[in-house]
Amino acid sequence: MTIEWSLMGLSNVNAVEAEAHSAIAQSGISFGQRLYDRALADPDGIGLTVVGIDGTAADLTLSELDRRANQWGRALVDAGARVGSYIVLAIPNSVDLVLASLGCWKAGAVPVPMRWDLPEWERNRLLEIIRPAVTLDARTRATMAVSAQNQSGEPVSPAVSPSINGICSSGSTGLPKVIVTLQPAIWTGQQGVPFLEHWTSVERPQTILVPGPLYHTNGFITLTYLLSGDRLVILEKFSAAGALDAIEKYRVTNFTATPTMLARLADMPDIDDRDLSSVVWMVQGAALMPPTLLRRWFELLSPEQVVMAYGMTENLGLAALRGDEWLAHPGSVGRGFRDTEIRIQRPDGSLAPVGEMGDIYLKAPMSGLYEYLGGAALLPATEDGFRTAGDVGYLDADGYLYIADRRTDMIITGGANVFPAEVESALTDHPEVADVVVIGLRDPEWGRRVHAVIEPRDVAQPPSAHEIIAYAKGRLAAYKVPKTVEFVDEIPRSAATKVNRSAMIEVRGG
Known part of the structure; x- marks a missing residue:
């Protein structure tokens, strides 16, 4: 042939x-x-089953x-x-x-x-x-x-x-980028191996719910599982009610979701009465998971059924861990997964010791097999093949990785470095907060001030800015506490539940 x-x-x-x-x-x-x-x-x-917004479905x-x-x-x-x-x-x-x-x-x-x-x-x-x-x-x-x-x-x-495919980046921090994998569309069998098989055997074929858009990596990659013989149940558009209905109706065995999706599912009034018994496992990715939300999903499923993964579209490598590991290493995103090596580097290129914050570098068999269309420079690489996407974090003594945030999102306020994800994680646990995004805004005194944009659970009766700031003071160092708070009816997120921080900063005066 x-x-x-x-x-x-x-x-x-x-x-x-x-x-x-x-x-x-x-x-x-x-x-x-x-x-x-x-x-x-x-x-x-x-x-394939595609479920429409109105609940109607097409099977192929x-x-x-x-x-x-x-x-x-x-x-x-x-x-x-x-x-x-x-x-x-x-x-x-x-x-x-x-x-x-x-x-x-x-x-x-x-x-x-x-x-x-x-x-x-x-x-x-x-x-x-x-x-x-x-x-x-x-x-x-x-x-x-x-x-x-x-x-x-x-x-x-x-x-x-x-x-295999390209994935578009909106270019929120510079030039628009299209990330093209350099892996040819050749079937090896590895493309269809379930994440959970790193820990335990998985019965197949799977029935995989795809709650997010296929223009996102986590959505598009499920097509390779279709090739492996699994069944895909794709939502035309995500809604918590629609996802729960699909899980029950089609006996979904696994899915990948963002923290925002998982929060909306967990907030459904009838979530404890819904039938999740078919779900064997789920993967959380795309952003850091607030601990309170994670523990809620441990209750809805079990720690052994929840997997967290850290990676990027450029496919530099992966870190992953299961919920029971997270309980022993709370806050971690895992250890090197599928032959991924992880190390932390200081700005001068030297290796950071255990517990010290630095730039996260990854190395895996497929590292470097990507390119950008549009002229954007490739991600920084070391001479021995480690690459970084600009994320900041540290390793513990057992080799588990902890992420602070993306360096490009870091807020320098009064000379101190604040990572939005840490502040967001602290505020997400407030009982009256449905969603939050933290950004840095220009300030004559601080250079950049930490500003929290909050979507309250009850838009008609939001908490006061004073309450939010007081809550943050009980959980964060003083310099990380938001100096200003803004309430909105809804956080502007894409269908993939991502937020464009640069756009939010721009509309607020930079």
Whole structure:
């Protein structure tokens, strides 16, 4: 079998890496072929369920997924896609989004999911650096869907996407970035190994709830579990009620969620009466988890069913731990996971001793296998292959990692360094606080003052700023306590529950 292969546009791959990847591609099974094999093995098995905002659902069997992915692959080629082409997918979670992604892998193209609701100027900046062969968005979606319906569903010629996918960054701290993995879309079997198998065996196939948007890494990566034979239950849009309904109806076995999602689930009035018995495990990622919320999930499930993971889209490496480990090392995000090495460096490059704060550097087998489109510099690297995303933290004597925050988010106030995540974690436990974001605002006395933006649980009767500040004083060093407090009806978060700190600072005068 001959598989088409291309390294076009991947400037971060040296000759040795290119030769190694090419050899893998020539002997491996493409993602498209893997889907075909899964469909042959279990044609009537449900591979995908997409749950609409109104609760209606669409089910697709593995044979339907394979056939329609072939149709979408051909439609993309007709629209201009080639092996190695970037294909922008700027539509919400939907059957079309999944099929278009699978169609990219069938055609050997590179899917780049993108937020569909970006302001025009930001969308245009990203499109300028991606230079996609095809853009699937609100304007082209209907035409592309009709084109796909008119295509043959027979198997396509095998092709390998030179990159599994790209992920867009909004560029909130500088140039817009598109992070492209340099791993080719070759099925190795490792892509479908459940996180929990690091600790215990996991019965498969799994039924995986996808509560967040596929334009985020945690959402898009679940498509590789679909290829492994697991069933995906994708929410068109996250809501706590919708997620709980899906868990019960489809007997969901696992999911990945952000702390904000988990807080909204835990705050549901009937959460203690809901049936979570099918859930074998869940992963928390994307942000630090407040201890009170974490302990609440230990009650809803058990410590052994809760996994916390720390990583980044650039795939520099991973740290992870299970809830029972966290109880022995409270506040940690884990130890090196799947051959990841972790070390802490001082600004002068020397290694920090146990317990001393410094820059977090990671090294893993896949470290460095990424590039940025758009001209952004790669993340700093040491001569021996360790890389940092700019996060700050320390290691304890047992090798467990603790994160303070991103250095880029650090607030320098009166000459002292304050990490927003620490202040947010302290304020989140206040019984009248539903959500909080801490930012640094210009101040004539302090340079930057610590400012807390709070979404109260009861918008009609928020706590006073004095109450919030007094609460913070009981939990934080004086220089970390917010000097000003602001109440809003809702914290502006994306569908992935992320917040744009730079934008919040800008609208408040910088």
